[in-house]
Amino acid sequence: MRWATYFAVLASVLSVGLALGVSMPLVSLRLEGWGYGSFAIGVMAAMPAIGVLLGASLASRLAGWLGVPAAMRLCLWGGALSIGLLALLPSYPLWLALRLLIGTSLTVVFILGESWINQLVVEQWRGRLVALYGSSYALSQLAGPLVLGVLGSDDDFGFWAATGLLLLSPLLLFGRTGAPSTEACSVTLRDLLAFCRRLPVIAWAIALFAAFEAMILTLLPVYVLQQGFTAEVALFMVSTVVVGDAVLQLPIGALADRMSRQALFSGCAVSLMGSSLAIPLLLHTPAIWPLWVLFGASAGGLFTLSLILIGERYRDDALVRANAHVAQLWGIGCLLGPLLAGAGSQWVSGHALLWLMAAGAAGLVLLTRRAGAFEPAAL
Template sequence: MTEKHLTMLADAPLTGPERKRSLVAVIACISVVGMGLGVSIPLLALLMERNGVPASLIGLNTAMPALATFVLTPFIPALLRRIPAIPFLLSCIAISAIAMPAYYLFPNVWLWFPIRFVNGIAFTGLFVVSEFWINTLADEKNRGRLIGIYGTVLSCGFASGPVLLFLVGTEGAAPFAVIALLIAVAALPLLLFGRGLAPRVTERPTRSFASFFIAAPAATLAGLVYGATETNIFNMLPVYGVRIGMTEQTAAFVLSIFAAGNILCQVPIGLWADRTDRRFVLLVCATVGFLGVLAIPFVAHSIWLFAPTLFLFGGVVVGLYTVGLTLLGERFRGADLASANAAFVMMYSIGALIGPPLAGGAMDLWDPHGLIIAMSGLCGLYVAVAGWRYFTAPRQPRSPE
């Protein structure tokens, strides 16, 4: 399999104020992605659960954005050669804003499949172009800081989504209208701050990335496991919560606890990974994730036990994504690193695609604890892979940079 890589190239170096304006514009796009997904995933899952849709079908429906990512990503470079970045992003925002009331106007789960796929295409465009745009604003002195801001804002969007859902509720047109309005308003920073500052996009030579799955299985598989785990938490955990007796609002609100762990623990885990063997950090994160999933049935009936457990679980399991990318940066350089990152993102999308149907099918077989079996099984398999790599892979010296 081959992947086209994007390189964001500015026509001329940006001044300090222009860089700040450009950063505001791209952060607005990231906020849309985070908040839109953070609200829509639990909202749609809860509405399908309320209407008696089987958990397996809920899982398949929630996999549509991941399928859109898998299908669209190879075509984005060609699209951006024909459509400038700002109009492209504005089109994605418009499509996403229109999709939200469409869910309300067409309350049929089978119609939600194409709507959700199209909405996923819009989110994919926002995510991919924003990520590459922010990379053009970074240099080697501030790349970690800016990408850290990117990750934090994205996680904050996920966290604020369930809070917003808790405030506006799940009844009627209100949640759909509020989400659509917020997404539409997010276009303003692009128009006010991004015009004339958006970078161009060109292709780099294609490269097969199958070899990276063999060369760095612990790092690349970390993307798959985190993609499946994160998507299952935001999609299936609210359903699990309702089935064990939580209210819909509480079941959605606890997702913010998971997201808060994501927000607050990325930097400490990253600092730890810079000071020790990163494969060991992956093994610890995987082990804590495995134990955290197994603990859910024992603590979910008490919010005072469930909250800290979910916070710790969310904070540590995100290390799979953070440290997985960091380990690839340790192992590879230049074009190899770009290809390795592409493989990692593809694995994340595959995980997000297969995770919800797997969990939903497990819940249909054992209601509701099949979710725990599916998630712990995946985490347990990754513990074995991470442990095998930690104990058998040759140690490589760290780059002095």
């Protein structure tokens, strides 16, 4: 196994997580400071989701034309340009367009990076190494709000720090080998529907985690502020959620190499449902801090286990296509989650974000209880 390549790809994806962890909360806090409501902030949060759908359709084509490493480098630099322009062009309509570009370019990085890692790892280490990828990405997002707390949200230092990271990280990918081979072709929504019919539990889990991540980084800081906490506490609560995601992914990955991955998956779904329902009840008590950890860990576990199960089934071009479908589902979850939670928070209840997560997790629990839920269905 090419360990140096594995860690180079890991580091490049980590730089993306850190850049997003710094810039996404800063965008939401800046918009609230400008007087925008939860729905407008939710619309802004949903824009990268449309970019995700565009990036998913382009990833295989770019990789076929340029090769996986060159395509990743190009898109990392495109993300750097887009985040830098957020600082230079402080306008809501322009930020909508820039967030679209960020979503498109960085989606290609995620698709190709996840495919490269799943192609490299050996089966007996798949759970742990894929979990290390998920944990590293979550840690980078954790560091993002912490860095933003140090830099402050009253100026543009956060945007410039994220830009610098994405300018430097592509250099790590020069000379790396072992990437999956792929053909230059688009992945359509019809292909996505076929993937969802074959693996509906995994498809649901990925869309749910995408909604979770988009809402946690964008709407959760606003939710906490509206519940009477300060901006500093809001950022630390977001970081605590990501701590749960990051710290517990490695034990989950280790368990995935030793026990039934399906049983572990079902347990994460039940934990996410329970923690989502409990947070509004315990928000102003000390118990909220371990509950935030469980909330993040159970959601992150669903995504990590989904990637592990995909890696068991696909290689090379089929693996890139499967990860493109992951990105499409990610885009759908990122698009619908913030829009529904933002509208619900503004016009129904301030706790709509948590209620939405509980409902999604409940649906996943029901899917996991179907006979043969984790076996690919025949088309």
